[in-house]
Amino acid sequence: MTDSTPGQTVGPFFHHALAFPGDSELVPFGSAGSVVLHGYVHDGAGDPVPDAMIEIRQADASGAVPRVGGSLRRRGAGFTGWGRSCTDGAGHYWFSTVEPGLPFFAVTVFARGLLDRLFTRIYLPGAEDAVDGLVASREADGRLRFDIHLQGPSETVFFKFPRT
């Protein structure tokens, strides 16, 4: 896009503006049928990125992508298919959600020191046609784990779409 508005880094001081209660709980933590999707964000030296923000967009368990509001208020909103998680001091992000009926979570990554957003996907374990390296692992307690590496030998595969 030659005339689109360029991006800029989210900077270090976004938490008080972008985090909100329930932001990472697409469904209440621990509720029936819920799953935790979580992981760590690392820089090129393998160190945690404590000032990143991850957003996910996903289908519901039946495979339908919700088109309903209420993500910022959550309470009583039903399943909106969107969430946001700011990493903590250990670079950890997490979501409480449901396993989507379509095979992946769409993901955007923002961070201080990252001048524009990055797009990737997190596929469910066993998904057919998954992009190599973008499959979550199932931990012994049932949580889905996916670490994001901005750089380095395990650098995550990031995407360019036809019109981005």
Add this chain to the structure above:
Amino acid sequence: MTTSQHTISDEIAKIQADSPGGAPLLDFAPYRSTTLRHPTKDPRPVDPEGAELLAPVFGHSDVAAIEADLTVQGGGEPIGERIRVQGRVLDGDGRPVRRQLVEVWQANAAGRYSHQGDQHPAPLDPNFTGVGRCLTDDDGWYSFTSIKPGPYPWRNHHNAWRPAHIHFSLFGTDFTQRLITQMYFPGDQLLALDPIAQSITDPAALARLIASYDHSRSEHEWLLGYRWDIVLTGSHATYLEPSDD
């Protein structure tokens, strides 16, 4: 910490001569924090599918009208130059992005964020959080009333100062149109020195981040008006429709 502005400006000039571009360079060493945080591989081209083709939806249950006025969130008037920033959010095909969430955050008039991580020894303003939200209207218009943010120092290099800016977070109709950026003010002498702004190496593209002063939006004895339009990337919803042939 001891690197001079002169050195940083030289680095910026060399990169800009080699690779003018409309999107910020992720690998942009003059902004030191990029060093270990930029991917080294080219992004993989993919066609968006499923959830990527639909942005999240927000509505009036998510955002109260008062959240668009950053000057009325404390017990009294915040200190500084009262402003209004208005503009349209359009997609890459010129269509308005309707009833979609816009989030903003900024420093106060003294250049200090109401964030615990900001240790710049400038005063906090008890009447200003610098955080706002609104929904665009049916023609894609957003409007925020605020205080002009101050420039502030940061530790990228010696005597480094960020130009005054307002952070904007935007959604389109596709998830692929997600954008977080910064709006700058016209005539700011710090823009040319700033490695974050200058990571957009094409001056025409950087100019798209600079608001215009718009006297028709100023209000008599009350505030100064600025206009800033935002153009997202194109929607894939129709672009990727399968054809019959």
